[in-house]
Amino acid sequence: MPPEHLADFIAEFRAALDARGLSYGMFGHVDAGVLHVRPAIDMKDPEQEKLIRAVSDEVAALTQKYGGLLWGEHGKGVRSEYAPTFFGELYPSLQRVKAAFDPYNQLNPGKIATPAEEDQLIAKDSDPDLLTVDGVPMRGQFDRTIDERAWQAYDAAVYCNGNGTCYNYDVDDPMCPSWKATWDRRHSPKGRASLIREWLRLQSQAGIDVVEESRKKKAEGGWGFIKSFPRRVVNTLSRKQHHDYSHEVYDAMAGCLACKSCAGQCPVKVNVPQFRSQFLEVYHGRYLRRCATT
Incomplete structure (x- = not known):
């Protein structure tokens, strides 16, 4: 202007x-x-x-x-x-x-x-072959398919507005060490928040209530852990035969150091350690924990 x-x-x-x-x-x-x-x-x-x-x-x-x-x-x-x-x-x-x-x-x-x-080639006021501002898929159209209870429960992830502050290249700035170590955007706070958002959408699409799943796991306690063991063994052994987006989310979460630099420096306070623990609670209710490797 x-x-x-x-x-x-x-x-x-x-x-x-x-x-x-x-x-x-x-x-x-x-x-x-x-x-x-x-x-x-x-x-x-x-x-x-x-x-x-x-x-x-x-x-x-x-x-x-x-x-x-x-x-x-x-x-x-x-x-x-x-x-x-x-x-x-x-x-x-x-x-x-x-x-x-x-x-x-x-x-x-x-x-x-x-x-x-x-x-x-003539001057004109519009071109019907150009994309329009309301003619492309918008994130909100996908977000509204996420169950509202899940949306509120995972607010530490879904309110990421994509500002990209976490794509920080300053080696002296504490923002997200795992992103700086890998330069892989899946391992940035924005990347992890996006993966969780898509995971929630797919869970809602499949009719899975992740909030209720977490509640039941807490209520059952140790007995629930024992009771679910055979099912988790079967799920783990057949993991390669059935695609589950959860594994991709898990791989991204595995590198998080839970340092909470994101929560302290992100303008909208995206908190990866918080929604990471929520996700892992559901994930390990379905699959066995992986053995640590060096």
Whole structure:
């Protein structure tokens, strides 16, 4: 956004969000006219999900009104549906470049521009072959399939908002030693939280109540451990014959040192040791503990 228009733009942007009763955070680089906005929308709620289209269209029109762009230092992604409007007469030029290097539209299709024959290159307000902001699967659509009791029980994982603070390369910073030792994102707090979220979704999809499973295990105590031993032996011996996503989650959790650096430094307090112990309680109720190796 041209800095001279930034104040007016922010005022109208805030009015659009306030009119819909949304809470939000704004930050950016005023000297460059760059503004980042994070509205708090519960994507698990289908009604709030509809706000994506309404807010996006209004902000796109507002941005164009003040001579700005919807993207700057970050990728265009599915916001590309607004590219024909913003680029106007230059949009066919983007299509020429796309057609020259990707004539079959195989590289990240639906983003930025689509290839077109020379006789089809005309300036237009929209391109039906571009992805739309509400035409792609959203995380909330998957999250709402997770049982609400499980969602609340594993809140230390599911509230990860993907900010990526845990992808920390500073060797003097304590954030997640296992991530720094492996550079494998599965072993980062964000990676582990994502795996738990998907595990919960698959458990709910299969009709498994992990909260009740944990409750029963606690209630049965030592007798439950003995009673379940034959079943756990069978499950463990047949593990390679039947795919269970739980094993992938277990492998990611196994490297956690339970140091709680994540809980102390993550902006939303993602607590891997907490949901790791919850997961392992369920996992070891189904399978034998693995022998330690050196």
